[in-house]
Amino acid sequence: MTDRTTQGSGEIKTFxxxxxxxxxxxxxQVESMEPGRPWHADAPLERVHRVDFHxxxxxxxxxxxxxxxxxxxxxxxxxxxxxxxxxxxxxSRPAGYRGTVLTMQPGFLPRATVEATGLYRYxxxxxxxxxxNQLAALEHSLAQLEREYVDTTTLPLSLHTAVLRHSLxxxxxxxxxxxxxxxxxxxxxxxxTFSRFRDAVEEGFATNHSVSAYxxxxxxxxxxxxxxxxxxxxxxxxxxxxxxxxLEAKRLLAHTDMPIGRIGASVGFPDAANFSKxxxxxxxxTPLAFRGELR
Numbered sequence: 602m603t604d605r606t607t608q609g610s611g612e613i614k615t616f617x618x619x620x621x622x623x624x625x626x627x628x629x630q631v632e633s634m635e636p637g638r639p640w641h642a643d644a645p646l647e648r649v650h651r652v653d654f655h656x657x658x659x660x661x662x663x664x665x666x667x668x669x670x671x672x673x674x675x676x677x678x679x680x681x682x683x684x685x686x687x688x689x690x691x692x693s694r695p696a697g698y699r700g701t702v703l704t705m706q707p708g709f710l711p712r713a714t715v716e717a718t719g720l721y722r723y724x725x726x727x728x729x730x731x732x733x734n735q736l737a738a739l740e741h742s743l744a745q746l747e748r749e750y751v752d753t754t755t756l757p758l759s760l761h762t763a764v765l766r767h768s769l770x771x772x773x774x775x776x777x778x779x780x781x782x783x784x785x786x787x788x789x790x791x792x793x794t795f796s797r798f799r800d801a802v803e804e805g806f807a808t809n810h811s812v813s814a815y816x817x818x819x820x821x822x823x824x825x826x827x828x829x830x831x832x833x834x835x836x837x838x839x840x841x842x843x844x845x846x847x848l849e850a851k852r853l854l855a856h857t858d859m860p861i862g863r864i865g866a867s868v869g870f871p872d873a874a875n876f877s878k879x880x881x882x883x884x885x886x887t888p889l890a891f892r893g894e895l896r
Contacts, residue, residue: 613855618654618706624750627762628709631747634698646692649895655705656684662699671851674728679736681729689855718773725780735779742772794829806845808869812838847883854892861888
């Protein structure tokens with residue numbers, strides 16, 4: 602892959618879709634993750650980086666640990682990991698990855714398919730654990746997609762590409778259904794009070810860090826929020842807010858070359874010193890040192 606980073610050399614590298622490595626130059630690839638296969642090209646797997654395309658890994662071995670947006674996920678045989686464009690991620694022990702990897706370039710599928718399959722639902726969980734029947738259907742669909750991908754002799758390129766789009770859509774619709782089920786299950790297991798609080802924090806964390814302000818806006822007492830958030834996450838409402846603020850700060854430190862002061866201001870800390878103190882308190886390191894570790 603070619604590094605297309607155009608900003609300063611300290612920025613985390615973003616790698617484009619390797620069209621030159623895909624069969625017939627189409628906007629997708631299906632590859633084995635077995636050792637010796639060039640499925641990852643030149644990406645620095647054990648360093649934090651980004652790609653500007655989708656990556657779906659179906660595991661047939663493991664476990665392996667994979668960092669996505671600063672959260673660690675452990676995937677084993679039968680699990681899937683879905684990494685969306687722009688997400689910061691890092692592999693661990695690349696030689697331990699076994700299974701099949703699907704990569705696809707933004708723009709390869711029509712808008713209607715993109716919306717139907719939720720390709721850019723960044724709020725959905727990246728780690729999926731299908732049951733036996735779901736897994737069998739996904740494996741069959743992916744195997745069919747792989748057969749179509751490597752069959753370059755029976756159809757002209759235009760029809761070959763069209764068939765690939767249809768086969769890819771079929772696989773992604775199954776994957777989207779699994780994602781929706783996983784999200785629904787998580788929602789059903791979460792108290793409505795917490796759901797409303799979580800949504801309010803997601804909308805307002807950049808400017809509002811006050812538990813009382815959220816409680817007042819939602820019409821709950823602080824005690825009600827403490828019970829709901831504790832039952833759902835094991836955390837306090839303040840801890841939940843702070844965790845979201847820290848995640849956003851980490852993303853900005855990793856993704857951009859914004860000055861530390863501007864990053865602090867964008868997550869609700871007009872004073873850079875207060876932001877640095879807050880960040881150190883929650884991470885054990887300074888914003889500058891955190892950025893330096895990634896580069």
